[in-house]
């Protein structure tokens with residue numbers, strides 16, 4: 322191996338959507354950046370995914386929107402189906418309107434843009450193994466290069482964007498970061514991208530992604546049907562992590578058989594994955610290290626969308642690192658601003674949606690058919706929840722809903738209680754402590770709201 326520089330301002334671990342954006346903006350801010358991925362360069366971007374991303378994040382980052390080979394199709398909105406399929410709620414949200422991308426082409430573009438922005442060293446096929454510490458501060462990583470050599474790489478700040486199973490999060494010496502997550506807070510998925518070369522099956526709803534809630538067919542999760550083009554789609558299923566059977570078999574029975582009508586198909590890609598569906602980790606930083614994207618559990622708990630938040634977090638991490646390096650202080654206190662940015666932006670939304678997700682998972686198909694059929698939650702309310710974490714209802718709306726929900730008063734009361742707690746947690750996250758000192762008090766208040774929802778769920782189960 323040729324001479325390898327081994328001291329950097331920033332080491333970014335993982336060149337997925339979060340890491341590529343972090344590396345790009347760190348380099349753009351004049352930092353000396355090393356970007357590392359265990360994958361071969363040409364495979365960067367390859368990931369089992371629904372491939373859907375909203376357009377807003379590209380405007381936010383002021384970067385090019387997907388186009389050309391990267392773009393499979395443009396999406397107007399989401400159709401949400403009740404289990405009995407009698408109700409379809411169409412949600413057209415400028416934030417969610419966006420793209421279905423070709424994941425590899427998209428990933429390759431983000432990588433190319435990062436390298437063009439001035440990343441000094443890109444190491445592919447390099448596995449990061451551990452953190453290097455100086456007392457309680459991270460000062461680099463140990464990695465295994467593609468030729469098998471083990472090397473210590475030093476940096477002022479490490480940005481960990483190595484995905485859900487981050488080896489670094491598991492090794493962090495800071496008790497405000499959860500090393501692991503509960504099985505209840507993740508969804509097990511299986512999906513296939515299917516092409517119809519004979520063109521004997523048309524893809525339905527080319528401009529919408531469809532989500533089907535069905536607790537019998539997809540317990541604890543949902544079935545998705547995302548178009549790629551007129552003769553290709555991405556279909557899949559997500560279920561509770563402790564689902565007793567094989568998720569691939571469930572997919573074949575409940576998804577493939579329902580949606581694949583032609584016998585002449587080409588399966589372009591298939592595979593399983595795990596998606597976290599909870600609030601982000603308590604703190605996404607420690608001394609000398611910032612966690613980004615799936616590594617920090619920054620995924621929308623309602624639909625599992627993590628591309629957008631990982632890109633935003635990558636940007637926040639880069640600008641926080643640039644500020645810290647300029648001041649010569651890489652401590653928790655200096656990096657805290659990253660936590661504030663994450664928690665007061667999408668963190669607030671995700672914490673509120675985490676509560677909603679927990680309650681939705683306890684509802685039966687009968688509840689879901691009733692709730693969606695009677696519009697106890699309408700399309701605009703669901704969008705409002707997704708955007709602000711809560712719903713503001715006038716007295717008239719409340720009375721109208723009470724009238725519609727009269728035959729299921731308990732469900733209505735539970736949904737109302739949930740709505741209030743979602744508002745509570747959203748406000749708590751918006752007021753995320755501006756300094757580390759007040760963190761423990763804030764945590765207690767957040768846990769208190771979670772406990773209330775947990776109690777409500779237990780009561781619902783007992784009364785069933």
Ligand SMILES: Cc1cc2nc3c(=O)[nH]c(=O)nc-3n(C[C@H](O)[C@H](O)[C@H](O)COP(=O)(O)OP(=O)(O)OC[C@H]3O[C@@H](n4cnc5c(N)ncnc54)[C@H](O)[C@@H]3O)c2cc1C
Pocket residue numbers: 334335336337338339340357358359360365366368369370371372373374447448449450482483484485487488510511512557593594595596613614615616620625626627628629631
């Ligand atoms: C089935 C499924 C469907 C999904 N559908 C959607 C969707 O439609 N829309 C959406 O927005 N989100 C979706 N998601 C979530 C989304 O894919 C992730 O949230 C997003 O990719 C997170 O990006 P990331 O950069 O944080 O991590 P990743 O994309 O996982 O990137 C991590 C990178 O780190 C590298 N790496 C890992 N370990 C090491 C190591 N030790 N050393 C060096 N490199 C390492 C990996 O090779 C990888 O390149 C889906 C997830 C699943 C499982």
